[in-house]
Amino acid sequence: MKSCSAMRQLSKIVIMFCMLLLPHTTDTRFQMSTQEQNVMTSLNSDVLLPCIFRTQGDVVDTEFIFVTWTHNNKEIARYKAGDVLITSKALLFESELQKGNASFLLKNFQVGDKGEYICHVVDAPDEGQIKVRLEATDTRFQMYTQAQNVISSLNRDVLLPCTFRTQGDFVDTESIIVTWTHNNKEIARYQAGDVLNTSKALLFERELQRGNASLLLKNFQVEDKGEYICHVVDVPDEGQIRIRLEELPKVMIVPDILVRGKDQIINCIIDGHFPEEISITWKKNGVPLRKTEMKDDGTFITTESFILNPVDENDEFTCEVKVMNEIISTTQKFKLTDV
Template identity: 30%
Template sequence: MQLRECIFILVMMRISKGFIVKGPTYPLVVPLGGSLVLPCSVDVPLANDKLKVVWIRTDSNVLVHVFQYGESRPDAQYKDFHNRAHFFTKEIQYGNFSLLLKNVRAEDKGFYRCKVYNEVDSDEALVEIKAVERLIAASSTHNMSAHVGEDVTLNCTVDSHIKPEELEKVSWRKTDKDGDGHIPVLFFQNNKTLPESSDEQYRDRVEFFTDEIHRGNFSLRLKSVRTEDQGVYMCQVIDGELSANTTIVLHQLGFSVLHIFVLIFCISACGSALLLSVIWYRSQNTSGALNYQICVISVPNLIMFFAFLFWGVTEGFLSETVACCSHCVLRSLLLLWVSPYSDNFPGSRRITMHSIVHLEYALFTNVIYSVLYRSFQQKSLNYSESDRVLITILFAIMLLICIINIIFLLAEVIRNKDGNMRAILDFVSDIGHDVLPPLQLIFLYYAFGAANHGLFYVGVFPLFLTLTRYSWKDACVKKIKHVSLFKRVAWLCFMIVVTFIMVYSYRIALNKEKDCIGWTCVAAFLQVLWGIVVLKHSFGDLDLPYRHIVYLIGSVGVVFVDSIALMTELILKTANGDRAVGDLRIVVFPCECIFASCVLMLVIFERYITKRQQCSQNEAQSDPANASHQDQHSQNEAVCDQSMPNGPEQNANNESHEMRSLLQTQENTT
């Protein structure tokens, strides 16, 4: 029996002599945190009881794992490899001494030696972990707070085996209020920052620290924090199949200094409008009434201008801020025309107050379409060169028409002289005013991609509108003092239809814009203002009845609504993080439309209401119980009956008959 064992041992020693340890023929790459097999095997099986296998980290010369005396020796491992480095125990009898390395770290990169011993021989193989693929996004803090108006830095540091400049994509996104989607904040791709990738609410307010990118610092600077900025932000890094992300929650605390200023301005506007109106009403018959009236017109609206301006800096966006601010300044012109003492304003004898309204329309149109043109420029790269040139020419023509109108109206205010130049400017201004609405529609349809759907409105309707306007002027305006109530109602209905169609056309043209509803409200006000200019230009400068009531609606009521809407929007947005209305133009311009519509109604029914007032005053002065005044009472009734617009056939002699009756009434009274 002993002889057989000796022979077996000799045979095994003979076989094992000169064994070769095999390792991988290529360096190994492993993802960070993953598991990796370091190959090591021999070409012939070896006896386990005389076998020793040692894995060593060459650079630090530390033991990774040891197999000896037929078993693994974890007690001999260096502490960094405890529970991470393992043999395939069942495979050792077949000559497989590969090592399983779990939870690979970045510092595991390097060379490893697999050395195999037995009693008569030894051999080794070298294994290299060339790269530990890692992609880690981390933030120094996951909760941040900021006041509105401040600048804040959202931290994001990327640790990767890839150079930061060579990363495929780094993106900052904000989780929307529903939690289902993400709002793009800023992207970094192909070694470039992509500011055009930002959502509109973040455009021009976010940036990377460019000098820190090569260090893996992709922190985001968010400027002028707004209430809607609060929420969850995610920094995500993508490179091939690897990806990593980190999140930061941005909290917003209380009101900023600018918020407090907005509230103060709104309260001041309400208070000043009410106080100055009371003072003006009590001093109507005094010499200071005119000054108080100027204060009522200018002071509250100027305060609201600053309120909307600070709102735009902190919370608003460009189109909303420009529209509301310009509206606060220019609406004073319409109030000036409606005001009870407009005839006493300096220079009112040299100009027609109709010019004031026309000036407001020209200035406001210029401002609004400049903003729209800027919006077009931001997306003009999607248009062909010919389309961009055509749209720019259309805008230039509209701008030129508005400038000519403004020059003519200002010249009329400064120097009211006749001459060839004034006649030319008057003609160009008049024609330009009529063609401006068609040009506006053409510009909108082409600039905002709705031209194919609006050919009828662009081509046929504006022509019909202009022809109808001139037909009305030729047929009725020459004898506008004798136009019947029926014709006035018909003209009002026509203006309503025109306004509806124009506003609907604006709605179609701007349908693709996010703030389409806000622009539609602005268009409605512009169209009502255009109607006032057209009718007042045709009807002449007659005295507006009930102007005190309409004046108070515009000077006090509208200011109250605008200021309360702005305060409510600010408070709710600060509390909830989301805007209640979304666009203050939805509140501001419908209110102004109501005021302008009241003015338009008074313009259309001006003569009718005025004569009713005259009849009521004459009846109040008459005493039917006194026989000496019975004739006067009868004459007053006749005057009222004849002054009422009953039909075209009676209107021809109304004015002369009225004047004779009034003269006779005055003689009887004397």
């Protein structure tokens, strides 16, 4: 009941405002109030996204209109021929549609609700749409991402990213706590001006002032693989980022001996890659075959094959693999036999 009452009060204001935006014209068959709007609201609040249209006459014949609302290209509410399709999160009101008000009530606004909303109204043969950009006014604390994958070769220093935002241009480092854990074991901490680092894991206080809690991991080894968590507390707010660190996979071409002048399959095996999605390119023309399986340690093994009829031992075949932003490759000449 409170939502309906709030909707009625807000809709009156929205209609009055948006009608002022309608251009004065003698052609009143169909018009949308405006083409684009920006709406700001705080987290955990209900917010009304405006969408006002006008058809011929004082009352809209709702049997002939079709209304859809989308969020970042995904449909979230619809009205067609008396049927209203809504959720507990997104509300349309048929009684308001009769007044040319297709405004949309979004319940309990969260960070994931930010973005572009489109109200599309069809009153055949006419149609129009309004774009509404919804953003949060409460930006006191925000982690920039929730999960990342990082890959590296062994014996290198690796930067594990963790960035956050608080109110203002600079972070008050006296009030924040930052901890990094590896497979549930704490490896670095910052609290009230004290940085607890090791020779293996380094945090930088100067970067914390800029909202950068990234961790420098020294001399990456096999035992350093696994899940890392960056946890930031800025009372009363907190958040965390999970990062999976893996070694660059091994790339092999098999077999190394082929029969001259006979169709055979050669394979490019990529062992130990993560995540599953990779790009594989052969440097010779052929028919590609690919197979991916998950291993017991949670990484994947992929086999890339093509049919080859070898005639020259001087030909070089290269399997080039792109995993995220890293490119690794192996090149091989085949020994040829006549049997």
